[in-house]
Amino acid sequence: MKIGVLLSGCGVNDGSEIHETTLTLLHILKNGATPVCIAPNDMQMHTVDHLTGSEDTTNRNMMVEAARLARGDITPLSDISAQDLDALMVPGGFGAAKNLSNFAALEDKMSTTVRSDVASLIQGMHAAGKPMGFMCIAPASVAAPALFGKKIKLTIGSDEGTSGAITALGNIAVPSTVSEVVIDEAHNIASTPAYMLGENIADIELGIAKLTSWVCMAAHNVKAA
């Protein structure tokens, strides 16, 4: 069973959150499935010095940086479609909100748009009834504006502004704790707050473990049906 892991760089401030991604890969393997790391072959919105928080003068490529997380084993998003995967997971990190969509850059979150290649994959997965799991900021920035054409139940934890954006984008924001997963059974989509609420990597593990188990089990159910 192939579980896509959609990445957007390598680092919390400008790419995919490293701990969230690593735990996702670990728990996919523990569920007996195979992770397929994917990233757009395109530049990040910007690159951030993670020591100072300041913006670098040179930028980096999402797929090249995500290859660090994947130990080189990464596939360009342009080479992947929904039929290649049994499920899709999207870790957080600001890359989800800066590179995969324009959520972070906008004052008015109602105007959020997702990269067209990312929207195509998510809509393709949804149309095929395949499960998806989103963590941290990814539910608001990537899932909520992905134009499912119906209200999806999503969580980013307890942050009111971000929950408001999920609602404004036509979905249902469900409050949760860091160890909980919010599951929209009808639409085969689940989410967990991870570092939207967690203080450290031990805090976020249980939610990511539950999310990954649910995604793998749901993918199994789709295959068995």
Added chain:
Amino acid sequence: MKIGVLLSGCGVNDGSEIHETTLTLLHILKNGATPVCIAPNDMQMHTVDHLTGSEDTTNRNMMVEAARLARGDITPLSDISAQDLDALMVPGGFGAAKNLSNFAALEDKMSTTVRSDVASLIQGMHAAGKPMGFMCIAPASVAAPALFGKKIKLTIGSDEGTSGAITALGNIAVPSTVSEVVIDEAHNIASTPAYMLGENIADIELGIAKLTSWVCMAAHNVKAA
């Protein structure tokens, strides 16, 4: 209890291995201790494109890149001495052999030298009787040439060339599997092969979990003595 985690960048080919480092941080917290991420504030030997394997024309700073793994919470090695820590762990990745020592760059491993600031910390920890844990290539590149003045039992798994270097550098190379930890009780030093043998992150977790538990327990014993 403070467990130092000595980093050398962020990525298997030019810095600290991401999965090994993330699992180390996770298991330190699971053992009730606090990880203290540390890196030299200095340039890497070089920077490698993890997609193509080729060398980048611009280089990166070890501490700035390691800050990605530490979510910004990193201390310069120059600000740390053995008295600040209860134990020290060193993940692998080529950074351990390229940046913390010159092991990777040398034909003749007998000439291996460790950065003086790294050697000072390791020798200081050893002199204070505090435990240390090394994984992947770090036992050969950082621990073996660290001039303990005595033979230390270390493992890098089963690779004959690297085991030969450990022996040539005056230590004892003990073969092991990926899920095993080799412990030198007399010198309070342990090691595990991690990605020297592991195929994926699920393979390496047990060895790193065991190593981290041993380090934390040994640090507790030193404090209690």
